[in-house]
Amino acid sequence: MGRHAGWIALHSGLAGGANIILIPERPFDIDKVCAQVESRFATHYAPIIVVSEGAVPAEGGTMSLVSGDKDAFGHVRLGGIGDRLASEIERRTGKEARTVVLGHVQRGGSPTAFDRWLATRFGLHAITAVHDGDFGTMMALRGTEIARVPLAEGTAVLKTVRPDLYEEAEVLFG
Structure with a gap:
């Protein structure tokens, strides 16, 4: 979720207390992300990073594709940015990074x-x-x-x- 607009990531990240939120409208600097991860670990807390599927790295980044397949609407299927980011964070910081892909499994809970x-x-x-x-x-x-x-x-x-x-x-x- 969040192919071209980061509303869901922004709102859920703020509501969930994320330390970093990456959205398509703002290409991210991996060096800054890793510095924030290190800073968070320095306080003895693990960071929470929310990543929209359309988030891209600033330096020559492209959207992360699952495959060349297209969805029911004719759009190329995105996915994998979380895994790419986790791998890069681990490589650069030496800190374990885990991904959880919420996708359509995440629901809003019982209606008020x-x-x-x-x-x-x-x-x-x-x-x-x-x-x-x-x-x-x-x-x-x-x-x-x-x-x-x-x-x-x-x-x-x-x-x-x-x-x-x-x-x-x-x-x-x-």
């Missing part, structure tokens, strides 16, 4: 009361849109209101992580 309420509201508004014959729209949350939005508006532009948001999180990395 707010989640159930919001899903119900989305459903009711979607039914109303169908009743009105307003196809090609999706429901969006704008503040506390549900709004109909043309699908093209919701999907026309890839919404990547803004540099200022990553910089806020980056303050916590080292």
Whole structure:
């Protein structure tokens, strides 16, 4: 997850207390990553690194491919950046590095009361849109209101992580 946009990695990394978060929007410097790993081990704690599948090294990096195979949408299957990174960290620092690939196994847990309420509201508004014959729209949350939005508006532009948001999180990395 995170082929071109690092939202999931950024949010889960912050929520999970990660020490380093690597996303596609910001190519990473392996030397800096290893320095942060060493710094974390110096405090007698192991670092947690969250890596989006589209993360790339700054120096001539490319996306890490599982194979030349394509997925159901015609995209080349990505994967392996975590393993590549772990191997490089071990080689450079001498510290054991383990990878866990969450992929689609990771779920959000049991829904909260707010989640159930919001899903119900989305459903009711979607039914109303169908009743009105307003196809090609999706429901969006704008503040506390549900709004109909043309699908093209919701999907026309890839919404990547803004540099200022990553910089806020980056303050916590080292």
